[in-house]
Amino acid sequence: KIAGYWHRYMVIGKRETPTKSKLWIIRITKTVNKALAQPGRQMDWGIGRGLGGRPGDRDSGAPGDASSTASGAYGVSIEDDEDRLAFPVGENAFYVDSGQGTRDLTMEWRVFRGIMPKLAKKQAVSAEQQVAKAPGAKEAPAFTECGPSILGLKKQAKTGGVMLLGEMHGTQEVPRFIAQSVCQLVTSGMPVTVGLELPVENEERVTTFLQSPGGEVDWLKLMEAPFWRSPYPDGRGSEAVANMLEQLRQLRAQGLDVAVFVYDHPKLSGQKREDALTQTVLAQVKVAPQRFHLVVSGNVHPRTAKGLPWDKQYRPMGYLLKDQLDDVTALDMAYDSGTAWICAADQQGRKLDCGVKEAKGKDNGDRFFVHTWASANQDGYHGVFYVGHVTASEPAIRKGLGNPDAAPAQEPASAP
Known part of the structure; x- marks a missing residue:
C-alpha cells in the first residue's frame, strides 16, 4: 500500500517459439476512496437510500442493526453495502470500485535485466553439451531456431x-x-x-x-x-x-x-x-x-x-x-x-x-x-x-x- 492506494502486479507470459517468449507486467491500482471509479458508479437512481420494505422502516436504524427491522436489512443502503464489501480482505482483495491497470515498462526492464544473464549462461552451457555435431565439422552452432516444439x-x-x-x-x-x-x-x-x-x-x-x-x-x-x-x-x-x-x-x-x-x-x-x-x-x-x-x-x-x-x-x-x-x-x-x-x-x-x-x-x-x-x-x-x-x-x-x-x-x- 502506497499513499492510500493498493498496487497489484499481474504477470502475463506467452511462449512464441522454443527460444522466444513475451512478458507483460501489468500494474493494477486499487483504492477504497473511488478516486479512479468509472463515471456513473456513484449515481443513486432510487427515491431513497433503503433497500426495500415499508417506507416508514426503510431509513430507520443503523446499517446492519437487526433491532431496526425484522431482518436488519432495511437500514442498509446501496452505498453502505458497497462500502462494506469494498473494504479489502486479505492480500488478494479486489475492490468493488476504483481500479486501473497499466503496463509497467520499468518493472519489465528490471525483470529482464535480472533474469537474462542467468538464462544466457545456462543456455550456453546446455547447448554446448547437447548439440549433435557432425563428424569432421569444425564447429556447430550453439543455437538454431527450429520452430515450435513438436509435442511427444x-x-x-x-x-x-x-x-x-x-x-x-x-x-x-x-x-x-x-x-x-x-x-x-x-x-x-x-x-x-x-x-x-x-x-x-x-x-x-x-x-x-x-x-x-x-x-x-x-x-x-x-x-x-x-x-x-x-x-x-x-x-x-x-x-x-x-x-x-x-x-x-x-x-x-x-x-x-x-x-x-x-x-x-x-x-x-x-x-x-x-x-x-x-x-x-x-x-x-x-x-x-x-x-x-x-x-x-x-x-x-x-x-x-x-x-x-x-x-x-x-x-x-x-x-x-x-x-x-x-x-x-x-x-x-x-x-x-x-x-x-x-x-x-x-x-x-x-x-x-x-x-x-x-x-x-x-x-x-x-x-x-x-x-x-x-x-x-x-x-x-x-x-x-x-x-x-x-x-x-x-x-x-x-x-x-x-x-x-x-x-x-x-x-x-x-x-x-
Missing part, C-alpha cells in the same frame, strides 16, 4: 531407434514436419538419419547435394534425375520435398549431424519390393546403430502387422523390420482436412490422374505432435504424427530447378 517427439527418439512415418504423399506439411523434427532432435544432441522413399539410383545425387553449397549447379545435378521428371508425379518429388532437402542441407552445412539415404526399389512390386525396402533400411540402421533413424514412406510400408485387406499373407516393411530390430515405432499420419497432390486411377481405371485433390481429416489443432497408444492397432501402427491442416504441394519441377529460391519456370514464347 523427443520421448520417442532414442539412440538406435527407428521411427517409421506412414504419410499421404503430396502435402506441404509432412516434409515440414520432418525438417522440423530433425532440427529439434540434432540440436538436443541426437544424431539423425532420414530415410526417404526415393529410388536408390538417386542415393549419390542426394548425398552430393547435402554436402554441396546449394548453388544453382548443385540443384541442376540433383533435379536432372528422371525421378523428378516423371510423367506421373505422385507427391514424393514435390516442391515441399525439395524445400526439405534444402533445409536438411543447411543444417548439415552448420555442422549439425544430419544424414539422408534413399531406399525405394520402383522396378520391383508386391512382396519382393517390401523385402528390398527392408534390406536397404536394415543395412543403414546396422551401419550406424548409434543414430536415430526417421524413415518416411506411404502408409502401407510402415505397418508392423502382417496382412492387407487384399492379401492376408502380405508382410510390409515395418513387419519385417520389427522382427530384426529392437526399437521400431510405426506412426500413421493424422491431419486436418485440406488438399494434397494425389495420383489416383481415373474413372475408367485406365491411367493415373495426378493433381490437387481434397483430403478429409479431423481437426486436432494447428500444432504438430506425436501421440502413441498403449499398444499397436490392428494395422500395426503404434500411434500417429499430426501435421494440422494440409495443403497440396505441386511437383518441384514446375518451379524450375526445384530450388525454393528459384524463379518460376517461364512459358516458352510462341513463334510469330
Whole structure:
C-alpha cells in the first residue's frame, strides 16, 4: 500500500517459439476512496437510500442493526453495502470500485535485466553439451531456431531407434514436419538419419547435394534425375520435398549431424519390393546403430502387422523390420482436412490422374505432435504424427530447378 492506494502486479507470459517468449507486467491500482471509479458508479437512481420494505422502516436504524427491522436489512443502503464489501480482505482483495491497470515498462526492464544473464549462461552451457555435431565439422552452432516444439517427439527418439512415418504423399506439411523434427532432435544432441522413399539410383545425387553449397549447379545435378521428371508425379518429388532437402542441407552445412539415404526399389512390386525396402533400411540402421533413424514412406510400408485387406499373407516393411530390430515405432499420419497432390486411377481405371485433390481429416489443432497408444492397432501402427491442416504441394519441377529460391519456370514464347 502506497499513499492510500493498493498496487497489484499481474504477470502475463506467452511462449512464441522454443527460444522466444513475451512478458507483460501489468500494474493494477486499487483504492477504497473511488478516486479512479468509472463515471456513473456513484449515481443513486432510487427515491431513497433503503433497500426495500415499508417506507416508514426503510431509513430507520443503523446499517446492519437487526433491532431496526425484522431482518436488519432495511437500514442498509446501496452505498453502505458497497462500502462494506469494498473494504479489502486479505492480500488478494479486489475492490468493488476504483481500479486501473497499466503496463509497467520499468518493472519489465528490471525483470529482464535480472533474469537474462542467468538464462544466457545456462543456455550456453546446455547447448554446448547437447548439440549433435557432425563428424569432421569444425564447429556447430550453439543455437538454431527450429520452430515450435513438436509435442511427444523427443520421448520417442532414442539412440538406435527407428521411427517409421506412414504419410499421404503430396502435402506441404509432412516434409515440414520432418525438417522440423530433425532440427529439434540434432540440436538436443541426437544424431539423425532420414530415410526417404526415393529410388536408390538417386542415393549419390542426394548425398552430393547435402554436402554441396546449394548453388544453382548443385540443384541442376540433383533435379536432372528422371525421378523428378516423371510423367506421373505422385507427391514424393514435390516442391515441399525439395524445400526439405534444402533445409536438411543447411543444417548439415552448420555442422549439425544430419544424414539422408534413399531406399525405394520402383522396378520391383508386391512382396519382393517390401523385402528390398527392408534390406536397404536394415543395412543403414546396422551401419550406424548409434543414430536415430526417421524413415518416411506411404502408409502401407510402415505397418508392423502382417496382412492387407487384399492379401492376408502380405508382410510390409515395418513387419519385417520389427522382427530384426529392437526399437521400431510405426506412426500413421493424422491431419486436418485440406488438399494434397494425389495420383489416383481415373474413372475408367485406365491411367493415373495426378493433381490437387481434397483430403478429409479431423481437426486436432494447428500444432504438430506425436501421440502413441498403449499398444499397436490392428494395422500395426503404434500411434500417429499430426501435421494440422494440409495443403497440396505441386511437383518441384514446375518451379524450375526445384530450388525454393528459384524463379518460376517461364512459358516458352510462341513463334510469330
